[in-house]
Amino acid sequence: MNDPNGLVFLDGEYHLFYQYYPDSAVWGPMHWGHAVSNDLLHWKHLPVALYPDSLGYIFSGSAVVDTGNTTGFGSRENPAMVAIFTSHDAVLEKKGSKLFQNQSIAYSTDKGRTWIKFKGNPVLRNPGISDFRDPKLFWNKQYSKWELIMAVFDRVHIYSSPDMKNWKFESEFGTTAGAHGGVWECPDLFPLKVEGSGENRWVMLVSINPGGPNRGSATQYFTGKFDGHKFIPDETVAKWVDWGRDNYAGVTWSNIPDDDGRRIFIGWMSNWQYATVVPTEVWRGASTIPRELELKNESGHYILTSKPVRELTDLRRKGDTASVKNLIIKGERVISAGRVDIMQSEIIAGFDFSDSRTDTIGLILENELNEQLIIGYSPLKKQLYVDRRKSGRSDFSKDFASVITGPYNAGKSLSLHIYIDVSSVELFVDDYSLVMTSLVFPSKKFSGVRMFSSGGETLLTKALFYGIDRTWSQ
Numbered sequence: 001m002n003d004p005n006g007l008v009f010l011d012g013e014y015h016l017f018y019q020y021y022p023d024s025a026v027w028g029p030m031h032w033g034h035a036v037s038n039d040l041l042h043w044k045h046l047p048v049a050l051y052p053d054s055l056g057y058i059f060s061g062s063a064v065v066d067t068g069n070t071t072g073f074g075s076r077e078n079p080a081m082v083a084i085f086t087s088h089d090a091v092l093e094k095k096g097s098k099l100f101q102n103q104s105i106a107y108s109t110d111k112g113r114t115w116i117k118f119k120g121n122p123v124l125r126n127p128g129i130s131d132f133r134d135p136k137l138f139w140n141k142q143y144s145k146w147e148l149i150m151a152v153f154d155r156v157h158i159y160s161s162p163d164m165k166n167w168k169f170e171s172e173f174g175t176t177a178g179a180h181g182g183v184w185e186c187p188d189l190f191p192l193k194v195e196g197s198g199e200n201r202w203v204m205l206v207s208i209n210p211g212g213p214n215r216g217s218a219t220q221y222f223t224g225k226f227d228g229h230k231f232i233p234d235e236t237v238a239k240w241v242d243w244g245r246d247n248y249a250g251v252t253w254s255n256i257p258d259d260d261g262r263r264i265f266i267g268w269m270s271n272w273q274y275a276t277v278v279p280t281e282v283w284r285g286a287s288t289i290p291r292e293l294e295l296k297n298e299s300g301h302y303i304l305t306s307k308p309v310r311e312l313t314d315l316r317r318k319g320d321t322a323s324v325k326n327l328i329i330k331g332e333r334v335i336s337a338g339r340v341d342i343m344q345s346e347i348i349a350g351f352d353f354s355d356s357r358t359d360t361i362g363l364i365l366e367n368e369l370n371e372q373l374i375i376g377y378s379p380l381k382k383q384l385y386v387d388r389r390k391s392g393r394s395d396f397s398k399d400f401a402s403v404i405t406g407p408y409n410a411g412k413s414l415s416l417h418i419y420i421d422v423s424s425v426e427l428f429v430d431d432y433s434l435v436m437t438s439l440v441f442p443s444k445k446f447s448g449v450r451m452f453s454s455g456g457e458t459l460l461t462k463a464l465f466y467g468i469d470r471t472w473s474q
């Protein structure tokens, strides 16, 4: 898989469609794969939802429930699920035409099980720009109209429609904002409440490839105002949803019921620099854990936070935990994770570093082959890092082995919240304002944990280890 697509909730089911080529573990003619879940954790695979057709491959897009039956595809009693996606015509592309990406729609009246493509496709034609894709659709309650945001070369366009079939251009955003080291892809736009206030702000997510802060693919965000036509950013600098190298093309769920009210995000856990060659067998590509996005105002700056969804705590294995408290760390110290299998675990660690000589602190996960993954923080550099240079296999790409860094000022204490799932490490810091997602391929399981503090002493206030249940039944 690559990008998650068509994230939509209907009648108790979370739907996750995704970019998928059934005939190979390397990217090819794209289909929409399909999975459903009742809890965002246990997923059931369903048959492929959308197959390539005469208009081309089925590239990324989104899905909504058409509650008001604006399309006429369903009824008010049984509203249709409608998907909008990019039809990518590889033949036209080869011929050198610029018109090979157009937007099309399809619908389902049986909860996403079977799909019918609209006869009038494409509904939004290419105006002559070769990168014209990834429509994310939403209902604008205030103006009673559909809006869509899509990626157009290295900026986004916003369109509106009463019925998803006729689209009107509203505005463009991005020429003078954000990062521009590559093309913009897979945008999203939604309102969020600012924590601790009655204020609402719009958040725009935009993936970029290449041009991420640690090279390759990454996702930036903007906050601002949106009047149904035009997005006005609060700030034009690029801020990053995730500083890691392995969270791309992430978008959020549509139609989450109001009484839940969360903005739930999932990303593709890879990077186009090496996505097609990572050393996995049978499968290739996975999603991040689902994350709840929230917005904070920090001294006048709006900061997007990503927190693992609360459902994840249900996966903690009863009786399979270990913990230590208040240990002084000077140099390195081995910590016992008890019976917990580190490769499928959740780790929460708290550090107190009032000793001003301390230059780096953190933890090392390791195996008998001396392979190690280092997760650290430098109070001196005010920087968080994940060092995967010696973490195991990296021979598949010269771009993989690296130290991944993100700017962060922890003050005098730091809390790390980590999810490890065999070949992925998802790291969340303190209040979830800094996230780093990394793939890792140790040749043998990491089974040891060492904490370190160099320069000065650090108090490890706590380290909790939870074994995590497998979510697939077969």
Ligand code: FRU
Pocket: 002, 003, 019, 030, 059, 060, 061, 086, 133, 134, 185, 186, 249
């Ligand atoms: C992002 C992306 C999208 C495109 C899809 C094709 O990873 O390049 O822009 O729609 O993948 O698979």
